[in-house]
Amino acid sequence: MSWILGFHIACLFIVFGLARWAPEMDDDGRIVGPWQSVNKFASTHRRRFEEARREMSRRRLETMGRRPVLR
Secondary structure (H helix, E strand, O other): OHHHHHHHHHHHHHHHHHHOOOOEEOOOOOEEOOHHHHHHHHHHHHHHHHHHHHHHHHHHHHHOOOOOOOO
C-alpha cells in the first residue's frame, strides 16, 4: 500500500519538474524560457538547410546546361 503512495508522489515530482521546462509565451506571443535557445537553433538550422538546397539545385541546373533562375 505504501508503494502506491510513493509512486504517486514520484509522479507528482516528475510532472511538476517537467512543467518547469514547459514553454511560456510573453505578451507578443513569442516563446520565452528554456525553449528560446531551442527555437533559435531550429530557425538557424532551417535557414541554412534552405540555402544549401537552393545552392544544390542551382549547381545541378548549371551542370545540365541551364541558367539558374534567381529567386
